[in-house]
Amino acid sequence: MKILVPVKRVVDYNIKVRVKSDGTGVETAGLKMSMNPFDEIAVEEAVRLREKGAATEVVAVSIGVQQAQDTLRTALAMGADRAILVLTEESPEPLAVAKILKVLVEREKPELAFLGKQAIDDDMNATGQMLAGLLGWPQGTFASKVEIVDGRAEVTREIDGGSETVSLTLPAIVTADLRLNEPRYASLPNIMKAKKKPLETLQGADLGVDLTRRLTTVSVAEPPSRKAGVTVKSVAELVEKLRNEAKVI
Amino acid sequence: MTVLVFVETEAGQVRQASRSAIAAAEKLGDVHALVVGDAAASEAAAAAAAKVPGVAKVLKAGADVLAHDLAEPLADLIVSLAGNYTHLLAASSAIGKNVMPRVAALLDVQPIPDVMAIVDADTFVRPIYAGNALATVKSSDAKKVLTIRAASFDPAPAEGGSAPVEAVNVTVQDTTSRFVSQHTPTSDRPELESARVIVSGGRGLQSGENFHKYLEPLADKLGAAIGASRVAVDSGYVPNDCQVGQTGKIVAPELYIAVGISGAIQHLAGMKDSKVIVAINKDPEAPIVQVADYSLIGDLFEIVPELTAAL
Numbered sequence: 189m190k191i192l193v194p195v196k197r198v199v200d201y202n203i204k205v206r207v208k209s210d211g212t213g214v215e216t217a218g219l220k221m222s223m224n225p226f227d228e229i230a231v232e233e234a235v236r237l238r239e240k241g242a243a244t245e246v247v248a249v250s251i252g253v254q255q256a257q258d259t260l261r262t263a264l265a266m267g268a269d270r271a272i273l274v275l276t277e278e279s280p281e282p283l284a285v286a287k288i289l290k291v292l293v294e295r296e297k298p299e300l301a302f303l304g305k306q307a308i309d310d311d312m313n314a315t316g317q318m319l320a321g322l323l324g325w326p327q328g329t330f331a332s333k334v335e336i337v338d339g340r341a342e343v344t345r346e347i348d349g350g351s352e353t354v355s356l357t358l359p360a361i362v363t364a365d366l367r368l369n370e371p372r373y374a375s376l377p378n379i380m381k382a383k384k385k386p387l388e389t390l391q392g393a394d395l396g397v398d399l400t401r402r403l404t405t406v407s408v409a410e411p412p413s414r415k416a417g418v419t420v421k422s423v424a425e426l427v428e429k430l431r432n433e434a435k436v437i
Numbered sequence: 438m439t440v441l442v443f444v445e446t447e448a449g450q451v452r453q454a455s456r457s458a459i460a461a462a463e464k465l466g467d468v469h470a471l472v473v474g475d476a477a478a479s480e481a482a483a484a485a486a487a488k489v490p491g492v493a494k495v496l497k498a499g500a501d502v503l504a505h506d507l508a509e510p511l512a513d514l515i516v517s518l519a520g521n522y523t524h525l526l527a528a529s530s531a532i533g534k535n536v537m538p539r540v541a542a543l544l545d546v547q548p549i550p551d552v553m554a555i556v557d558a559d560t561f562v563r564p565i566y567a568g569n570a571l572a573t574v575k576s577s578d579a580k581k582v583l584t585i586r587a588a589s590f591d592p593a594p595a596e597g598g599s600a601p602v603e604a605v606n607v608t609v610q611d612t613t614s615r616f617v618s619q620h621t622p623t624s625d626r627p628e629l630e631s632a633r634v635i636v637s638g639g640r641g642l643q644s645g646e647n648f649h650k651y652l653e654p655l656a657d658k659l660g661a662a663i664g665a666s667r668v669a670v671d672s673g674y675v676p677n678d679c680q681v682g683q684t685g686k687i688v689a690p691e692l693y694i695a696v697g698i699s700g701a702i703q704h705l706a707g708m709k710d711s712k713v714i715v716a717i718n719k720d721p722e723a724p725i726v727q728v729a730d731y732s733l734i735g736d737l738f739e740i741v742p743e744l745t746a747a748l
């Protein structure tokens with residue numbers, strides 16, 4: 189069983205981005221970039237399935253600019269077997285990403301695709317569901333547990349108020365939530381080994397997919413900032429303020 | 438213009454998040470509400486949806502295949518109804534986020550998740566980078582597929598309307614996905630997303646036992662919901678659906694009391710639109726203190742019991 193894992197290069201989760209002063213976007217130049225944290229979880233889960241013998245090959249894919257290579261090398265160092273980079277503009281829309289992934293799925297014929305549930309830059313939380321829709325595959329989103337049983341995927345999902353388990357025929361799409369696993373750190377020997385693993389580069393424009401954006405950004409603004417608060421000295425003062433100033437209790 | 442809103446109900450009422458989606462839809466045009474379930478559940482849900490003022494018509498889809506809101510048949514159903522509508526909406530709930538992008542893909546549309554404001558029929562405001570920036574985006578798609586951030590729209594009332602109900606002929610089928618089981622512990626506490634007051638705990642609490650011993654009595658006094666940071670959830674102090682943040686629940690209560698929570702970017706993303714924020718933390722430099730209206734610096738194990746007693 190082959191598993192496809194799309195991974196996205198995003199601004200590192202520790203960094204607080206700034207909106208550009210002309211309101212056209214956020215300042216990303218020179219910022220530390222990393223693999224989207226949810227995608228690390230997806231890679232980890234795929235690699236674990238291969239280590240258990242439930243999967244035979246893990247193929248990492250990234251769609252974006254040349255530097256997304258680094259993200260793919262990270263996936264290879266974590267244990268993915270090979271990688272595919274599809275060159276496009278920076279950060280194509282989920283619809284375009286899903287269409288490109290569909291082409292790759294038709295070529296690679298995996299039985300599972302593991303994605304992150306959302307990318308932490310644009311927080312769209314859409315690509316996995318869209319790929320599932322385009323392929324007509326079942327989807328197990330926001331997964332906190334995945335088991336392959338009798339040729340089906342049993343996926344436990346985080347939902348409002350708790351969790352639920354669904355059983356999906358294969359091939360299927362799974363999107364990883366935070367508690368699916370704790371991704372490993374790549375060891376130095378594995379980082380060295382990853383440099384020799386195959387990484388194929390394709391041109392997005394050659395895949396016969398319409399990448400035209402459907403959304404244009406009119407403006408990007410800072411969220412309204414909160415007015416500065418005060419430090420209270422005692423519980424009594426806090427209760428007094430909440431009662432008489434804020435009037436919330 | 439007529440817009441379709443997928444509506445969730447619970448215990449005979451339309452969920453607050455769905456009523457926020459209805460309120461958002463009213464800004465766009467006439468509102469048709471879609472409810473689904475097996476025969477009995479869809480009947481009850483239709484009755485609840487019909488009572489929401491602002492709903493012009495209820496579409497009731499009752500069939501066993503729709504009993505568990507599985508994305509595959511539900512998306513096909515919504516797509517089959519889409520022809521009549523300019524906009525398709527749902528709350529940014531677990532179900533909305535699961536289904537609507539699939540609907541969008543089937544319609545060849547780029548969805549717009551987590552809408553916080555509607556500028557006009559094509560233009561919407563949504564958060565990016567954990568809410569550290571707000572993007573105004575304009576869609577060129579003929580149909581728009583939106584999920585609505587509940588905290589950004591005052592919900593439509595639950596009662597007062599009497600919309601007609603129309604049954605939808607359900608022909609969708611699905612054999613790829615099967616519901617197995619659900620684990621949704623019931624609680625007497627208000628839901629996080631609709632609570633007026635939230636008491637939230639983090640790593641500072643140190644254990645689930647301490648949540649029980651320190652936070653629950655405070656929440657009881659305030660009639661509050663209990664929230665948590667990711668660390669508190671990952672450490673097993675509280676169940677996963679308590680998580681507030683970029684990747685958990687987005688909340689905006691009147692009062693949010695953060696106890697032993699540092700205020701990481703990802704946590705702030707979920708609660709910084711709260712009306713009043715209180716931080717109880719031993720570290721005056723913690724980022725939560727910068728967004729809090731009132732901060733009390735000290736040991737939570739002393740402060741929380743004192744506060745509970747003072748209320």
Ligand SMILES: Cc1cc2nc3c(=O)[nH]c(=O)nc-3n(C[C@H](O)[C@H](O)[C@H](O)COP(=O)(O)OP(=O)(O)OC[C@H]3O[C@@H](n4cnc5c(N)ncnc54)[C@H](O)[C@@H]3O)c2cc1C
Pocket residue numbers: 193194195196197212213214224226227249250251252279280281282285302303304305306307308309310311312313314315316401402403404405408565572
């Ligand atoms: C300032 C700014 C301006 C923008 N302007 C526009 C604009 O004008 N028009 C517009 O349409 N969009 C715009 N965007 C959004 C941008 O195009 C997003 O990158 C895009 O919407 C993708 O969303 P997402 O990554 O959050 O997808 P999600 O659906 O959240 O991603 C989920 C998962 O899909 C997979 N995945 C997603 N992308 C990739 C990828 N590239 N390669 C491999 N796997 C992937 C990963 O497994 C990921 O975890 C803008 C963003 C910013 C910050």
Ligand SMILES: Cc1cc2nc3c(=O)[nH]c(=O)nc-3n(C[C@H](O)[C@H](O)[C@H](O)COP(=O)(O)OP(=O)(O)OC[C@H]3O[C@@H](n4cnc5c(N)ncnc54)[C@H](O)[C@@H]3O)c2cc1C
Pocket residue numbers: 201225226308638639640641642665666667668669680681682683684685686696697698699700701702703704707717718719720723735736737738
């Ligand atoms: C992709 C991704 C998504 C994430 N999503 C979320 C999310 O949705 N929600 C979320 O919350 N986090 C999320 N996180 C995690 C986030 O980055 C932080 O790690 C987390 O919020 C920290 O939790 P905390 O504040 O409880 O713990 P800490 O940061 O360790 O803070 C504990 C605080 O308690 C205080 N304290 C300790 N003891 C006491 C005491 N006795 N009395 C008073 N104060 C005390 C300390 O001063 C400190 O400020 C995410 C991370 C990633 C990478």
